[in-house]
Amino acid sequence: MVAATRFSVLVLNAVRRIPPGRVATYGDVAAVAGRPRAWRAVGNIMRECQQADVPCHRVVASGGGLGGYGDNPALKRALLRAEGVIVVGRRIRQWSLVRWVPAPSGRVRRNRTVAPAVSQEERRRA
DNA sequence: GATGTGACTTAGA
DNA sequence: ATCTAAGCCACAT
Incomplete structure (x- = not known):
């Protein structure tokens, strides 16, 4: 079956496991994929992912950073x-x-139950 | 098989 | 807070 190397499949699968309203770092995704130190490769795979089946937008950088999203970080x-x-x-x-x-x-x-419950917390700064 | 690259991370200045 | 340097992994060439 064509491309999609082993690791990429594992990574995509891990990203798919991320529930809505939650996010995971590249390191976490890499860990779930089986390579906790492959955040770099995860980033590369994400760049190619671009698939609607994979919520790549839920993968963020460490420390709460947004990370990147092609040319549309916004x-x-x-x-x-x-x-x-x-x-x-x-x-x-x-x-x-x-x-x-x-x-x-x-x-x-x-x-x-996740319960994000925004509340005025976001009014902190915008 | 070597080299270069990157949507990364951590630590130091 | 911002910048640099080094470390790390898989993929593309």
């Missing part, structure tokens, strides 16, 4: 914002809350 921000993620400038608000955490460990199913 579009990425808009998509995230449309899902309930508060984004201000190039930074994500409540980063620790929207950051998706894959499989914590053994039991413990932390499923806490």
